[in-house]
Each structure stands twice: as structure tokens, then as C-alpha cells.
Amino acid sequence: METSCACSRKSRRVEVAPPSQVRIGEEEVREDRFSRFRLIPWWDQSKLRSAHVLVIGAGALGNEILKNLVLLGFERIVVVDLDRIEESNLSRTILYRSDDVGSYKAEVAARSVRALAPKAKVQPLAANVVQNCGLGLFAWSDVIIAGLDNREARLWINRCAWKVNKPWIDGAIEGINGVARVFIAGTAPCYECTLGEADWKLLEQRMSCNLLLREANTEGKVATTPTISSVIAGIEVQEAVKLLHRMPTLAGSGFVFEGLNHTSYKVDYTTNPDCMSHFTFENVAEVSQKSSEWTLEQLRQRGAHELGCEDVVVEFSRDVVQELECPECGTKEQVFAPVGSIRYEEGRCPRDGQMRVVKTIHSYSGGEDFGKRTLDKLGLPLFDVFSVRSAEAERAYLIAGDKRAVLGDAL
Numbered sequence: 001m002e003t004s005c006a007c008s009r010k011s012r013r014v015e016v017a018p019p020s021q022v023r024i025g026e027e028e029v030r031e032d033r034f035s036r037f038r039l040i041p042w043w044d045q046s047k048l049r050s051a052h053v054l055v056i057g058a059g060a061l062g063n064e065i066l067k068n069l070v071l072l073g074f075e076r077i078v079v080v081d082l083d084r085i086e087e088s089n090l091s092r093t094i095l096y097r098s099d100d101v102g103s104y105k106a107e108v109a110a111r112s113v114r115a116l117a118p119k120a121k122v123q124p125l126a127a128n129v130v131q132n133c134g135l136g137l138f139a140w141s142d143v144i145i146a147g148l149d150n151r152e153a154r155l156w157i158n159r160c161a162w163k164v165n166k167p168w169i170d171g172a173i174e175g176i177n178g179v180a181r182v183f184i185a186g187t188a189p190c191y192e193c194t195l196g197e198a199d200w201k202l203l204e205q206r207m208s209c210n211l212l213l214r215e216a217n218t219e220g221k222v223a224t225t226p227t228i229s230s231v232i233a234g235i236e237v238q239e240a241v242k243l244l245h246r247m248p249t250l251a252g253s254g255f256v257f258e259g260l261n262h263t264s265y266k267v268d269y270t271t272n273p274d275c276m277s278h279f280t281f282e283n284v285a286e287v288s289q290k291s292s293e294w295t296l297e298q299l300r301q302r303g304a305h306e307l308g309c310e311d312v313v314v315e316f317s318r319d320v321v322q323e324l325e326c327p328e329c330g331t332k333e334q335v336f337a338p339v340g341s342i343r344y345e346e347g348r349c350p351r352d353g354q355m356r357v358v359k360t361i362h363s364y365s366g367g368e369d370f371g372k373r374t375l376d377k378l379g380l381p382l383f384d385v386f387s388v389r390s391a392e393a394e395r396a397y398l399i400a401g402d403k404r405a406v407l408g409d410a411l
């Protein structure tokens with residue numbers, strides 16, 4: 001019969017080349033997991049293998065970002081997400097199964113991608129990026145890729161990335177539309193430059209005027225599909241690949257994709273000269289101590305010594321709630337927790353229900369009582385950066401002794 005004849009001809013043709021080799025011109029190319037990538041002329045697999053990637057968010061976008069990263073051969077990844085898996089996530093998350101409902105997204109995501117790429121070292125952090133992630137994580141990264149649904153975390157990532165001079169890639173999705181954008185620290189416009197009045201209003205709504213959190217739930221309920229998340233996460237990771245190869249990227253601009261009308265275009269952002277994000281540490285010195293081994297006063301003295309000036313102030317990476325004081329009964333409660341981690345209702349005095357006065361701190365100048373505390377007892381995360389300033393100079397210290405505890409396998 002004609003059909004069977006055609007079949008056998010096809011199968012004979014396949015047998016011509018041994019399955020382990022492909023011939024391109026005169027050159028014989030080794031066949032392995034990444035051999036198709038090497039056919040791309042500018043591709044350098046070693047750049048991906050050695051890159052440190054910080055993935056923030058393990059939802060619809062984060063799942064696709066992680067999947068793409070490990071398929072591409074990235075091996076050093078930290079994934080941050082505070083939330084647990086819910087049933088409604090399962091329609092957009094290739095890395096999760098029904099049995100995973102209730103488990104931490106970061107942990108399951110790390111486990112799942114290890115099954116896809118056994119060589120990948122993926123460290124999960126079930127943490128809130130704004131409150132619980134030290135600047136050291138950003139400093140460790142070569143590129144930060146975000147899959148988030150809120151402006152507060154994006155703004156925070158933007159400021160951290162600028163401080164330690166690292167590029168970050170943002171993605172946002174809604175319905176069947178989305179945007180991917182790239183921001184390069186030190187080169188405006190940045191994410192904060194893109195924020196308008198309406199964005200700032202939304203940002204302020206989450207916090208009450210005394211800095212306590214009005215709503216505990218940071219997870220928005222945004223309409224999304226697995227199709228748009230794969231489109232936008234695909235662009236995000238592809239931009240990361242280009243960035244690592246020092247090729248032109250979307251830096252300072254966004255790629256907008258409108259699924260309904262099949263429109264896509266690039267939008268260029270403008271620089272805001274008053275933007276608060278435009279600050280980069282001149283140098284960050286790594287110190288070998290752990291946060292539990294150094295008091296704030298010891299750190300201040302080290303800075304004072306190195307700056308050659310007694311009159312120095314230690315600045316924290318973020319604001320900390322030091323104390324709650326009741327105006328009614330005068331009771332004071334020592335807190336030492338990051339701003340944003342205390343809910344509005346917790347602000348009330350347990351004795352009389354009065355709303356207590358919130359005292360926050362963001363620096364230490366030498367006389368305060370809390371100088372006796374070790375760095376891990378201040379409400380600040382491990383692997384963080386402290387900046388010591390005199391009137392003329394500044395020196396930033398990364399508490400690198402915490403590296404192992406935070407980065408684990410990805411170190």
C-alpha cells in the first residue's frame with residue numbers, strides 16, 4: 001500500500017544520522033539538554049548556568065518564570081513568596097498539584113522545579129519581600145525577576161535594586177493583557193518614575209496614618225489566565241537572558257501586550273527628577289559576622305573607626321516599630337518588628353482597648369538603649385545592609401555571616 005510505503009521511507013530517513021549527533025555544515029555538535037540553545041549564534045549557556053536569579057512571587061507569573069528559568073539551564077535561584085497555595089491558584093500554576101493546597105508556594109515551587117532540572121539549586125523563602133528579605137539577597141542577585149500583583153512590593157524592590165545596583169524585570173497581568181518591563185539601577189527612568197497620582201493614592205490606602213496595616217491580605221484577586229501569564233513571563237525571562245548576554249533590552253521601557261485586539265507595542269517611560277528611588281550605595285563592604293554575633297553599637301563603632309569620625313549614625317534598611325505606648329494607662333510594649341507587619345487591631349491596648357501610639361525607628365545614633373541589641377533582635381531581616389553615615393561620608397555594611405542561613409543551597 002502507498003501509505004505504508006511512505007511510512008517506511010520516513011523511518012529509514014531518521015536512521016541516517018546517529019541519534020547522539022547533529023551535523024551543521026562541517027561541524028559536529030554534541031547533543032545534550034541544551035544543544036538546541038547553542039544553535040543560537042550569540043548564546044552562552046555558561047552565562048545562564050552561573051547567574052544568580054532572585055524570583056519574587058510564585059503565583060501565576062512566578063510559576064512560568066521559574067519553569068522557563070530551569071528549562072533554560074539557570075541553576076542558582078532564590079524564590080520568595082509569603083503565601084500558601086489555594087485551590088484557585090491551580091488553574092495557572094504548572095508547578096502545583098491538588099495535594100499541595102495549603103503548603104507554601106515558595107517551597108512547593110522549589111521542589112517542583114528541581115524535578116524539572118535536577119542540577120538547579122533553588123532556595124525557597126516563605127517571606128514577605130518588603131519586611132523579611134535583607135538587602136543582601138538583592139546584592140547576591142545578578143538579576144531580579146518579579147511576578148507580583150501589588151505596587152507596594154514593586155516599589156520596594158525598585159528601591160532595593162537601586163541601592164545595590166542590580167537590574168530588575170517586572171511583569172503585570174490582568175485579564176488577557178499584560179506588560180513586561182526592565183529597570184536598570186543607576187539609569188532612570190525607574191519603576192517609581194512611572195507612578196502617577198492614582199498609583200500613590202492606592203499605595204497609601206493600605207497603611208493607616210499611624211503606620212499600622214489596615215488590611216492583612218496583600219494578595220489581590222486579579223483576573224488572570226495561564227495564557228497571559230505565560231506570554232508575559234516568557235518576555236520577562238527572555239529579557240533576563242538578553243540582559244545577561246549584554247544585549248539591548250527593554251531597559252526603561254515596557255512591552256505591552258493586549259490580547260483582545262492582538263496589539264503589542266513598546267512604551268517608553270519618562271524620568272521623574274524628584275524620584276526617591278534614585279540612590280545607590282557607593283560601596284557595600286561585606287562583613288563576616290552573623291547578625292546574632294554583633295550588637296548595633298559594635299557595628300556603629302566599626303563604622304566610626306573606618307570613617308575616622310565619632311559622630312556617626314547607623315541607618316536601617318527599613319522602618320521598625322520599636323514600641324507601642326498607651327496614652328490611657330501609660331503601658332509601653334517593646335515590639336521591634338518591621339512596619340507593615342503589625343495589624344491595626346493589634347495596635348489597641350490589651351488593658352483598656354485604647355489605640356496606642358506607635359513609635360518607629362529607622363536609625364541609631366549611639367545613645368539609644370536598643371544599641372545593646374544584636375542585629376537579629378531589631379526586627380530587621382538577616383543578610384541585611386546597614387549604612388553608617390558621618391556628615392561627610394557613608395559606608396554600607398552587608399552582614400554576610402548570614403549568607404548560608406538565607407541562601408542555603410543557592411549560595
Ligand SMILES: [Zn+2]
Pocket residue numbers: 188189190191192193194272275276277278
Ligand atoms: Zn525613578
Ligand SMILES: [Zn+2]
Pocket residue numbers: 326327328329330331349350351352353354
Ligand atoms: Zn492602656
